[in-house]
Amino acid sequence: MASLKEVRSRIQSVSSTQQITKAMKMVAAAKLRRAQDNIIRMRPYAQRLTSILANLTRTTTDEVVSEYGQVREVRRVLIIAITSDRGLAGAFNANIFKGVSALIADRxxxxxxxxxxxxxxxxxxxxxxxxxxxxxxxxxTHVFAQLSFNTVRLAAEEAMSGFVAGTYDEVVMVYNEFKNVATQFVQAEQLLPLVPTAEPAGTPSATAPDNSIDYIFEPSKEEIIQTLIPQSLKIQLYKAVLESNASEHGARMTAMDKATDNAGELLKSLKLTYNRTRQAAITTEILEIVGGAEALAASR
Known part of the structure; x- marks a missing residue:
């Protein structure tokens, strides 16, 4: 059985750890609220921009669309793996590594x-x-230190220029999509080449034929497309980073909450052990005193 000093030392250590996990949970909760607000505001814009992009790629043969939508034989691939800068977020980062490995094994x-x-x-x-x-x-590695569109834009531009130059035949993003505080899903989403996709059911253009989509271009169709296609690709990557950022704080908040609860359970067990050890020591001392007193009485 451990000594009282050892048990007391462990209780102090676990109590300090519990205070740290509580503080980390509160910090993660505060950051999560801001990150969640950011991704909620971004989703409708990104989805609508992607929808317009999908319609344009179906209805135009512009050179800009062609250079980003050129489907080639896949010989070289760029995988954009989005994780966090720090750990202590449960399986958040490990799931990305597993997702990348699964993507490579499958495709x-x-x-x-x-x-x-x-x-x-x-x-x-x-x-x-x-x-x-x-x-x-x-x-x-500096993206999450000052998360903004401009910091993510540089990564998107490097991936886009590599695809246009033929360095990569496909570009795929792997990231955690934010569902709620306790749930994140690993997503493998193709960024390049552009693939025309049907819109989700229920959207206006999904219920209408493709030829019924009639955009009014101002100042000109060419200028709009030359700006919209690259901007949309950058927005897609930025959205993925925002999803990952919110997922990270949610995962860390959940992990720290569980760690705090586990520390509480461990403290209960240690305190019970401490009380039992102390009671056993007191009982032993009483027995020794009583035994000594009886020995003295018998010797008289």
Whole structure:
């Protein structure tokens, strides 16, 4: 049985850890509220812009659409893995690594390792793939320190220029999509090449034929498309980063809540052990005193 000093030391250690996990939970909750507001505001804009982009790719043959929508034989791939800068968020980062591995096994199993490049957004992905044999593209470990569209835009532009130049035949994003505080889903979403997709049921253009979509372009169709296509791609990556950011804080809040509860359970167990150990020590001392008194009485 552990000594009283050892048990007391463990109680103090667990109590300190519990205070830290409580504080981290509160910080994550505050950050989650802001991150959740950001992604809720971004989703309708990104979805509508993607919808317009899908319609344009079906109804136009513009060169800008062609260069970003060119489907080639897949020989080189860029995977954008979006993780966090810090840990203590449960399986948040590990799920991304598993998702990337599953994507490679399912879609790119026939490609050699040197044909797959990783653009790591977040320090955890940067460190993880730095120890692997995949080629790393760029250094975007600073994105979450000052999260904004401009910081993410640089990563999107590098991926886009690599695709246009033929360095990559496909660009895929792997990120955690935010559902709620306790639930995040790993998504593997193709960024390039552009693929015309049908709109979700219930949207106005989904119920109308493609040829009924008639956009009015101002100042000109060419200028609008040249601006809209690259902007839409950047927005898609920015949305994925915002989804990951909200998911990270949700996962960390959940993990710290569970850690706080576990620390509470452990404290109860340690305090029970401490009381039992103390009671056993007191009983032993009483028995020794009574035994000594009886021995003295018997010797008289």
């Amino acid at each position: 790119y199993a026939n490609l050699p390792v040197n044909a797959i490049s990783i653009m790591a957004i977040g320090k955890k992905a940067h460190d993880y793939y730095g120890r692997r044999s995949y080629a790393r593209v760029g250094d975007y």
